[in-house]
Amino acid sequence: MLLYHGVGERAGADDPFRLFVPPSRLRRQLSMLLAHGWTPLRLDQYLRGDTPPRSVLVTFDDGYRGMFREGLPVLRELGVPATVFLLPGLLGATSRWMKEMSGEPLVDEEEVQDMARAGLDLGCHGWDHTCLAGADADTLARNTTRAARALADITGRRPRAFAYPWGAHDARARRAVAEAGFDVAFSTHGAAGRYAIPRVDINALDTVVSFRLKCLPGFPVMRRVSGRVPGLRPALNRLTGRVARG
Numbered sequence: 163m164l165l166y167h168g169v170g171e172r173a174g175a176d177d178p179f180r181l182f183v184p185p186s187r188l189r190r191q192l193s194m195l196l197a198h199g200w201t202p203l204r205l206d207q208y209l210r211g212d213t214p215p216r217s218v219l220v221t222f223d224d225g226y227r228g229m230f231r232e233g234l235p236v237l238r239e240l241g242v243p244a245t246v247f248l249l250p251g252l253l254g255a256t257s258r259w260m261k262e263m264s265g266e267p268l269v270d271e272e273e274v275q276d277m278a279r280a281g282l283d284l285g286c287h288g289w290d291h292t293c294l295a296g297a298d299a300d301t302l303a304r305n306t307t308r309a310a311r312a313l314a315d316i317t318g319r320r321p322r323a324f325a326y327p328w329g330a331h332d333a334r335a336r337r338a339v340a341e342a343g344f345d346v347a348f349s350t351h352g353a354a355g356r357y358a359i360p361r362v363d364i365n366a367l368d369t370v371v372s373f374r375l376k377c378l379p380g381f382p383v384m385r386r387v388s389g390r391v392p393g394l395r396p397a398l399n400r401l402t403g404r405v406a407r408g
């Protein structure tokens with residue numbers, strides 16, 4: 163399970179969390195997976211459990227216009243399916259949940275329809291990127307049930323997958339996502355069954371070496387274990403270009 167955010171060339175000052183991967187790099191990374199015999203999955207295939215040993219779900223969070231304009235052509239060129247997690251409360255707006263990079267444009271309704279027509283699988287990333295861990299009932303309802311309905315109104319299809327904003331979740335958030343009718347939900351680190359499946363995040367600092375390391379089946383375990391060994395987590399983070407997000 164790979165987690166990308168934006169696609170495009172961004173200077174470090176404009177993208178302090180290094181969320182944007184240049185299209186040439188995305189092409190190289192996905193080509194490498196294909197060359198090593200990985201099968202990228204459609205979301206439906208993943209949900210059916212039709213997952214061969216070397217299979218991967220490629221996901222993109224937030225719904226950046228850069229992903230649509232510069233990432234989609236790469237995916238189509240390589241024939242790689244992907245799932246994009248959208249924020250129906252911020253369509254046509256910008257990434258204002260991050261004060262350090264609040265002006266990054268997000269896709270609008272028309273572009274969401276184009277994404278669906280282009281064959282991207284569309285999931286829900288909440289309503290407006292509000293953190294759902296510790297959220298009250300109204301906030302949970304807006305970010306799950308209402309967000310799902312808004313996406314269904316645009317695409318004609320109920321989204322089946324959810325990705326937690328900031329990767330953050332707790333038992334109430336997971337229950338709200340399940341009760342809203344989603345089949346599955348993705349986090350970044352914390353694993354908790356079908357409604358919190360971790361993903362490995364890829365960012366602009368990843369090198370060929372760190373990307374290959376992150377694609378090893380043992381990487382999530384390595385990352386978990388490294389948290390308990392002094393000095394290992396920072397070393398692993400240095401190696402894999404992980405950037406702390408505010």
Ligand SMILES: [Zn+2]
Pocket residue numbers: 223224287291327328
């Ligand atoms: Zn996000």
